[in-house]
Amino acid sequence: MDLGRTDVRTPQAARDGQAPHPARDVGPTRDTGAVRELLGALSLEQKIGLLTGADNFSLPGQPLIGLRPLVMSDGPAGVRGAFLDPADRSSSLPAPIALAACWDPELIEQVAAQLGREARAKGIHIVLGPTVNLARTPFGGRGFESFGEDPVLAGRAAAAWVRGLQSAGVAATAKHYVGNDAETERWTADSRIDETTLRELYLAPFEACVVEGECAMIMAGYNKLNGITMTEHTQLLRDVLKRDWGFAGAVVSDWFAARSTVETALAGLDLVMPGPHGPWGAELVEAVASGAVSESEIDEKALRLLRVARMVGALGGEEPRAQPGPRADRQVLRRAAAGSFTLLRNSGGALPLPRNAHSIALLGPNALSPQYQGLGSAQVGAAIAVSPAEGLRAALGEPTQLTVHQGCRTWLTTPTPDPQLLTEPATRAPGARLEIRGKDGGLQHTDVLERPEVTWWDPMPPTVVRAEIRELTFRTTYRAQAPGPHRFAVAGLGALRLELDGPFEEPAPVVLAETAPPVEDPIAALSQPFEIGTVLELDEGDLVEVFASCDPSGHDGEFTRFQLGVIPMPEEDALIKEAVSAAQSSEVAVVVVGAAAGTESEGYDRQTLALPGRQDELVEAVAAVNARTVVVVNSGMPVLMPWADQVAAIIQVWFPGQEFGHALADVLLGFVEPGGRLPVTIPRSEAGVPVGRARPVDGALEYSEGLLVGYRAYDKAGREPLFPFGHGLGYTSWMFEGLDVPIGPVHAGADVEVTVTVRNTGRRAGREIVQLYLSEPEMGNVDGYPQYKRPIRVLAALGSAQAEPGEETHVRLRVPARAFARWDGETHAWVHPRGSYLLQVGRSSRDLRLSAPVLIG
Numbered sequence: 001m002d003l004g005r006t007d008v009r010t011p012q013a014a015r016d017g018q019a020p021h022p023a024r025d026v027g028p029t030r031d032t033g034a035v036r037e038l039l040g041a042l043s044l045e046q047k048i049g050l051l052t053g054a055d056n057f058s059l060p061g062q063p064l065i066g067l068r069p070l071v072m073s074d075g076p077a078g079v080r081g082a083f084l085d086p087a088d089r090s091s092s093l094p095a096p097i098a099l100a101a102c103w104d105p106e107l108i109e110q111v112a113a114q115l116g117r118e119a120r121a122k123g124i125h126i127v128l129g130p131t132v133n134l135a136r137t138p139f140g141g142r143g144f145e146s147f148g149e150d151p152v153l154a155g156r157a158a159a160a161w162v163r164g165l166q167s168a169g170v171a172a173t174a175k176h177y178v179g180n181d182a183e184t185e186r187w188t189a190d191s192r193i194d195e196t197t198l199r200e201l202y203l204a205p206f207e208a209c210v211v212e213g214e215c216a217m218i219m220a221g222y223n224k225l226n227g228i229t230m231t232e233h234t235q236l237l238r239d240v241l242k243r244d245w246g247f248a249g250a251v252v253s254d255w256f257a258a259r260s261t262v263e264t265a266l267a268g269l270d271l272v273m274p275g276p277h278g279p280w281g282a283e284l285v286e287a288v289a290s291g292a293v294s295e296s297e298i299d300e301k302a303l304r305l306l307r308v309a310r311m312v313g314a315l316g317g318e319e320p321r322a323q324p325g326p327r328a329d330r331q332v333l334r335r336a337a338a339g340s341f342t343l344l345r346n347s348g349g350a351l352p353l354p355r356n357a358h359s360i361a362l363l364g365p366n367a368l369s370p371q372y373q374g375l376g377s378a379q380v381g382a383a384i385a386v387s388p389a390e391g392l393r394a395a396l397g398e399p400t401q402l403t404v405h406q407g408c409r410t411w412l413t414t415p416t417p418d419p420q421l422l423t424e425p426a427t428r429a430p431g432a433r434l435e436i437r438g439k440d441g442g443l444q445h446t447d448v449l450e451r452p453e454v455t456w457w458d459p460m461p462p463t464v465v466r467a468e469i470r471e472l473t474f475r476t477t478y479r480a481q482a483p484g485p486h487r488f489a490v491a492g493l494g495a496l497r498l499e500l501d502g503p504f505e506e507p508a509p510v511v512l513a514e515t516a517p518p519v520e521d522p523i524a525a526l527s528q529p530f531e532i533g534t535v536l537e538l539d540e541g542d543l544v545e546v547f548a549s550c551d552p553s554g555h556d557g558e559f560t561r562f563q564l565g566v567i568p569m570p571e572e573d574a575l576i577k578e579a580v581s582a583a584q585s586s587e588v589a590v591v592v593v594g595a596a597a598g599t600e601s602e603g604y605d606r607q608t609l610a611l612p613g614r615q616d617e618l619v620e621a622v623a624a625v626n627a628r629t630v631v632v633v634n635s636g637m638p639v640l641m642p643w644a645d646q647v648a649a650i651i652q653v654w655f656p657g658q659e660f661g662h663a664l665a666d667v668l669l670g671f672v673e674p675g676g677r678l679p680v681t682i683p684r685s686e687a688g689v690p691v692g693r694a695r696p697v698d699g700a701l702e703y704s705e706g707l708l709v710g711y712r713a714y715d716k717a718g719r720e721p722l723f724p725f726g727h728g729l730g731y732t733s734w735m736f737e738g739l740d741v742p743i744g745p746v747h748a749g750a751d752v753e754v755t756v757t758v759r760n761t762g763r764r765a766g767r768e769i770v771q772l773y774l775s776e777p778e779m780g781n782v783d784g785y786p787q788y789k790r791p792i793r794v795l796a797a798l799g800s801a802q803a804e805p806g807e808e809t810h811v812r813l814r815v816p817a818r819a820f821a822r823w824d825g826e827t828h829a830w831v832h833p834r835g836s837y838l839l840q841v842g843r844s845s846r847d848l849r850l851s852a853p854v855l856i857g
Contacts, residue, residue, distance in 0.1 A: 038065040075124075090382065095373060109160040112161040118327055140182055140183070152795045158209050183605045190700045191224065200823050217251070356400075384659075392661070490562075589622050593634065609639055674728070688719060715791065
């Protein structure tokens with residue numbers, strides 16, 4: 001193969017010019033020999049018994065060797081606990097996409113360490129995160145769980161997250177390995193990815209988690225990769241992950257992803273979840289007895305699991321006690337949220353707002369019902385949630401008049417009502433009476449819930465036998481707070497019934513009944529449940545007796561969803577008119593728009609990038625009457641902004657977690673700078689998105705764009721996005737004054753050190769993100785991978801500068817040797833083409849201030 005001046009090749013196991021690294025234990029665990037001795041005390045059946053979960057979220061213990069049960073929890077943006085218990089609330093952290101927007105590995109590490117300490121306090125040993133699949137398309141329903149569209153940024157962020165979590169003695173689980181980048185047909189889709197693209201893009205963040213973060217666990221996804229199911233993918237599990245990268249931890253299946261016995265055992269899967277049933281157990285014992293699987297394979301799997309157990313303190317000795325307390329430090333979460341807020345536009349210095357403003361109109365559906373987090377397994381029961389209205393009121397004080405208006409409706413499922421408007425019939429307490437009855441009609445469980453909502457996919461109340469449930473019911477009385485139309489609805493999985501009785505014109509009660517259709521993905525049904533309902537006209541003070549029921553017996557017994565919703569339904573024209581009137585009479589209008597509950601979730605992809613409901617109309621109407629309109633976009637992934645040039649300022653705040661309101665007030669009023677830079681490109685239209693709706697065709701999901709994902713595709717096509725990757729403004733200005741690179745050739749396979757000189761030319765102290773992009777020489781094809789399919793430039797390094805007004809500072813960046821390498825599909829190795837590369841530094845992928853060549857020879 002003719003590679004021109006390319007003559008330096010790196011073996012698979014080498015990284016950034018270093019020698020292949022030996023296998024090692026995960027995290028702080030180093031004594032492999034001592035762990036291996038423990039296996040000698042166990043029979044084959046006992047060893048295999050360790051390799052399937054004891055239930056949904058725990059692993060079995062083995063007293064014979066001092067192994068205590070290991071407890072897992074979902075937790076990319078907060079540790080839920082062993083199950084979703086309304087009485088056991090959690091800290092709600094900024095979503096991973098928000099953390100990526102910080103472009104600050106040290107801050108990410110601090111946030112993840114807080115998560116780790118809270119996990120220990122909840123008795124959790126293993127957190128099922130981070131999600132390091134790339135945000136290949138903005139239509140991805142789970143994109144908010146990712147660290148963005150670029151493998152370098154995602155790898156740096158994910159490795160920092162892993163280090164932070166594991167510093168607290170909790171094991172991290174990087175997921176979903178690999179090519180599990182969309183939700184549509186996620187259980188079966190075959191991701192077709194060429195070898196170069198796989199190595200240079202989609203495997204890179206996982207490799208960073210292993211090599212830089214020493215991640216304890218890797219989760220194999222549901223999908224196939226080039227025709228092979230991931231839990232059976234020997235090349236990627238055994239060869240790449242364990243041999244080439246030296247991964248010494250355990251590979252766990254995604255829940256129910258292991259569907260075979262011998263194939264998964266031989267491929268390198270170590271742990272099947274959930275349990276106690278699955279394809280291993282007695283079947284794996286039989287496979288060893290028949291010679292299809294060797295006992296040494298079982299020993300290796302058990303050894304890997306015991307390493308993780310020792311790392312988290314569950315093997316021998318006493319269980320470490322939780323330190324320092326049950327919940328994350330709110331100041332750290334507040335700082336991280338503000339650090340993620342990305343100022344996209346700031347015309348005429350509209351921000352920060354004057355702290356002595358006489359009047360501010362806070363408008364929009366997300367001002368009142370913000371989205372702190374995405375849905376699915378990333379969701380937690382938040383102990384604290386500070387809304388934008390609460391945060392601004394606390395920060396502004398008495399002199400400023402703050403008016404708040406909803407503006408329009410966006411909810412997909414009728415929200416649960418304020419508990420103070422509900423009265424439980426027997427005790428007269430706020431809320432609704434929940435009853436669960438078995439198939440024999442006997443009462444299994446009863447309780448009074450403040451909010452009439454039940455979502456269970458983990459252990460249910462101890463008296464409830466899931467398989468025996470015949471009916472769940474809510475009984476309550478609703479009191480109308482204002483006159484007008486009100487929607488009453490029941491949502492859930494199963495046969496639904498809703499009965500309403502009150503001061504209606506009809507003499508008989510209103511009765512609705514319908515059965516939810518079968519669901520393809522149960523998680524999707526939890527986030528967007530089937531609903532039936534009706535609208536009633538009420539007067540202020542009217543009382544409505546409500547009875548709602550759900551018979552879940554016809555649906556998957558692993559999941560239960562049942563919700564009673566009631567909400568006033570004023571005319572939307574009136575809502576918009578009220579918001580516009582408030583904006584017209586105020587100095588400043590802050591419009592908080594974004595996702596609705598359920599628009600971004602595990603289980604399904606987004607159908608549109610447009611804001612739900614009439615939010616675009618609301619923004620345009622407000623901007624028409626108030627020149628100082630600030631739009632706050634509360635979404636996990638990009639949305640279309642047809643009004644972008646009509647408003648004074650735009651801030652993307654992602655899913656910021658519990659401290660949303662306080663962090664927003666900090667940024668709007670200038671107490672802190674908005675610190676974020678875009679980890680994804682924001683498109684002008686859906687038609688301009690390089691990778692659109694990722695829908696498999698006949699089961700195959702083709703990654704035909706290859707390396708041209710996100711900003712790489714925009715650059716190659718010469719198209720202008722609305723806001724480019726890496727973009728973000730602050731409250732000061734910066735000048736890039738110098739770029740120092742090595743003089744003379746640099747040895748191929750070596751890192752390159754550069755220094756960037758920047759100066760704060762503004763009036764206040766600030767922080768700047770220095771981004772370095774690399775353009776490779778025109779080298780022709782490598783294994784048939786033509787130059788026209790390669791990016792014009794790629795992110796290669798990043799750093800930050802902190803400076804006072806007028807101060808000059810120097811930022812030292814290390815461009816790793818890997819940045820200069822290509823993957824050669826013929827030799828299955830990294831190659832380092834010799835030649836002159838161009839380094840460019842600046843504020844975004846499209847705002848590059850300085851450049852210099854570097855010769856690799």
